[in-house]
Amino acid sequence: MKQDPTSHLTLEGGLGRRRFLNTAAVVGLAGVAACTDKSGATAATAASAASQAPGHSAANAVHLKPGELDTYYGLWSGGHTGDMRVLGLPSGREIHRIPCFVPDALVGWGVTNESKKVMGTKPNGDLRYTVGDSHHTHASYKDGNYDGRYAWINDKINSRIARIRLDYFVCDKITELPNVQGFHGIFPDKRDPVDPKINYTTRVFCGAEFAIPLPNTGTEDATTYRSLFTCVDAETMEVRWQVMIDGNCDLTATSYDGKLAATNQYNTERGARYEDMMSAERDACLFFNVARIEEAVKAGKFKTIGNSKVPVVDGTLESNKDPKTALTAYVSVPKNPHGVNASPDQKYFICAGKLSPTVTVIELSRVLDWFDGKLAKLDESIVAEVEVGLGPLHTAFDGRGNAYTTLFLDSQVVKWNIEAAIKFQKGDKAAKYVVDRLDVQYQPGHVNASQSETIAADGKFLAVGCKFSKDRFLPVGPLHPENEQLIDISGEKMVLLADHPVRGEPHDFIIFKRELLSPKPVYALDDFPLAVKDPKESGVVRNGRKVTVKITSQAPAFSLREFKVKKGDEVTLILTNLDKVEDLTHGFAIPKYNVNFIVNPQETASVTFIADTPGVFWAYCTHFCHALHLEMRSRMIVEA
Template sequence: MINPKDKNLPEIDTQDSQASEHVKLSRRLFLGGGAALVGAGAAGLGGSLLTANVQAAGNSNAAHINVGPGELDEYYGFWSGGHSGEVRILGLPSMRELMRIPVFNVDSATGWGLTNESKAVLGENAPLGGDCHHPHMSMTDGQYDGKYVFINDKANSRVARIRGDIMKTDKITTIPNTQAIHGLRVQKVPYTKYIFANAEFRIPHPNNGLAMDAIDKYYTLFSAVNAETMEVDWQVIVDGNLDNTDADYTGKYAFSTCYNAEGAVDLAGSMRDERDHLVIFNIERIEAAVKAGNFQTLGDSKVPVVNGRKGSDLTAYVPVPKNPHGINTAPGGKYAVANGKLSPTVTVFELAKFDALFDGSIKPRDTVVAEVELGLGPLHTAFDNRGNAYTTLFIDSQICKWDVEKAIRAYKGEKVNYILQKLDVHYQPGHNHTTMGETRDADGKYLISLCKFSKDRFLQCGPLHAENDQLIDISGDEMKLLHDGPTYAEPHDCMIVHRSKVKTAKLYKRDDPTFAGTVAMAKADGVTLETDNKVIRDGNKVRVYMTSVAPSYGMDQFSVKQGDEVTVIVTNLDQIEDVTHGFCMVNHGAQMEISPQQTASITFKADRPGVHWYYCNWFCHALHMEMRGRMLVEPA
């Protein structure tokens, strides 16, 4: 395999007709994996392929990302954990990992998936794990409001909500009638009423095994999840496989890239045609149809389902080059960009033309104001606050910086260089994001490239390699690479939020809804959680209530009988931030976090007689090791 870092690669001084006059170009050689993809999609690439690139900038600007002792990062980065099923919080520009939020996974540190409170959120799907792809924060008037972060689970067709004040998952919804929730975005204006969720895979309805070969009757659905209730308000049937989605800055439209217009169930069939489409959803019309009762229901679900297939007045289908992937709206709300994947082009839409499209006064392709070549494998586009776009080129392993208005002028025939710079990244980038770039507040400081491969960038740890996140300075005329960072288990996507938008609690409030069910149970038992340390026996069900104040529990021993189902409820009475306690019952698979002023509970079976110690497993005090107690299990 050719090493793309080889310093002996021949350089060329000739300039591509669409490259900047001020950059030096080098010959671009494909990575092995990229070449295979080119071969698979060659029929759809067409035209002249851009092969020039700009050499990656050195790390001379690394000092810009230094965040010294006692200093705070300027931004929160919310990273999807991919198939780990979690969300991670990083600080930018330091790229330090600050916290992990378990969502669809089991996390023994916090007890997520083990405690009764977390099991109530996870519901029946607790043991399934997850595949997180797209984290997005709720908005008000196109600006982040810090209230919620939403994340999808492609593996098990779910959407989860994380509270922004405590950074804990509080709701998970399984989307009915679907398989593989992939693209996810929030409604931006006037506020986040809906989370828009794409189901990628087409299935027969009903999917009962009786029509599995009726491929022409397969379809998938676009869903609108209510951000407050986390119920699905409505769904739309579409043609093709839905990929990514986004929304405009008027609150009137959402739109999704859609591949496999051919309706195939095999790889070759899904790449046969030269064009697929962008599906535009008219939210006002869909809501009116549902209100008027013009919908159906599918299977056991009561969710209203409307017909948005080709020919419907609820949707519009705009042809775009084959197998489009990302769809990204520019901060000003004037344009959105669909990324070609199997075409070297991106398609620029003028969103103000969508009204005329639905009025019938223009044709679908009239909404397109540019379709320009950038390079091989464009997947996602991010934006700064100066009219520039940054597109990941998966096969070229580059970020392409380009001027949107110049691209539109070039599409109209004017001879103008719209490509400003190409920066090598390592390797094969998927998503990229700029600071605040998905909101009206885009500030154009940093860009993150989430690279799918690291290859030779870090110490090897066996056959499974880390992936690579790269931080890039975009504040000046040229992109400059600042930082490489290894990352684990496919951080598919991220979002970057200024710290002023995030307001977290230092302590839990005693009436927090996350432990409302446990409070109700205590009330039924006649227990005051803040003061009582007692054991409630109900046949073979035993509930042990105890408080904790560093460095001791309110109860240093309790007795049960062999075979009892034991529920331990701990209330942390400490009022100092960062004095978190834990509870771990040795050899029983029971452990959990109890943060200051929080109540948490866990249930297990006392199936072995004898002495069993419990202890605090979150460091809390100089006498932390002494914070312990005994469960005495009497033989049956």
């Protein structure tokens, strides 16, 4: 299919042949997405021109000198690898992967007892789940900006939320949400709405994309299915409450004053098949009055579902028509929206239409006015609904009043001005709200900018995740990588800086200044109850058929050069790395026993296994640590 010669035109006056005329236009979406192709020359030419333009240095921005550090961190979802990726930006270098939902052979995640406890196990000790689908990642706030304490990421497949400690960049807790399937969007609150003195994150909100029977008895009658919106305590990671709603949740957003959480909704039709899910021309952006919900829970106005003891309040449309008592508010937006984002000026939520060429600007103060009975109709909270292009999905911000929305079908990022869009909506047809367009390669999904959804949005860089890469990289057979592209948004025009191939299928991400984090280079030995603090404590302790082996590591030796156990013993091996030197990590692998894990400086980890095969097994260090690394071994002798 040839490129549309009008794809670069500003669309305020109408979309011509590209405008969605009716629901039937959606039938061709899959074909359009598969066939759309571009030469890439436009982006390459733009980047080349930018490198020569005043104020731009594209090459210097991306290619750092040896030893030069990036100015931003990026936290990316890992997709089906079930982890969180840590990038340095603007270089795009992957610095680290934090395993969460899926076992990881490098660090021993899912092998050590400590990681199994976090991941969750069956009664027999096996991991409950070994697959994941991590989608969205967000971090904790204080005073409207990131505070470097935590990040969270979701697993859509098994409805789990993981918390990452940003002092050590490790997952420390995972919670499975009850009565939920298709857990998709997450977002932490930015302050506590009940106590104004608490100006930091205390909750994380979670949207369930799939409606199911509640309780899940297996009925095929989809008219009885419901979705739940969930609140998780940021510190304990326990589920605080849930809200039963109409329609499916997609993405999630929170207001800066802590009063509102929201999810954009598709399938307000509550259909079970895709043609039913897009029959209506409008869906909703659903707002949650957080303080009222917490008051209802405190007053006992809830029920529980199945075996779960979590309070569930009624947030359905029918039960929340009176604004003065309503817990929820359904704002009508066009068709199957795929994203809701909070502007850094704290005024607006932006919903993108996906199956409508529009973005909707909702003024938050007016939503609060409706809850207070001061606004007659919820629709009056919409201050703009303007066309931007085909397939709008997600929106980022530069802190200068501009929004950047991905257009999946147009394979573009469109830059548009929020206040100009509001003027256009009021009748000022001279208000040119579309500022710029940039072709990306290809079919972009998530987008985010440096510090985008904080009060410190700085408008330096924007990243976009493209679901197709086609001709951008060397061919590797049928499974192509995805393409993450970096864009300079510091000037009036967007400038494409770099392509980065990535294994599919990642989703959302955030970008923030490096000075907001202070990661610790060495663990605190006292944080580990099982720590072997002195090599003299090493040894084998038997309690019947249960054996505990205590070992320390200090380059280039393990404290036990050999240890003996008997066939059939249940062995728990505890290893403490007593080295205090930054970056001096040791590994421990036992051949034929499926044991491999690492301990970082001053860290302790343990594994438990059955010594079921007699013989001599050389346990060795798997992480290069010393000139005598290859000689760093211990013998496990399993006696028959």
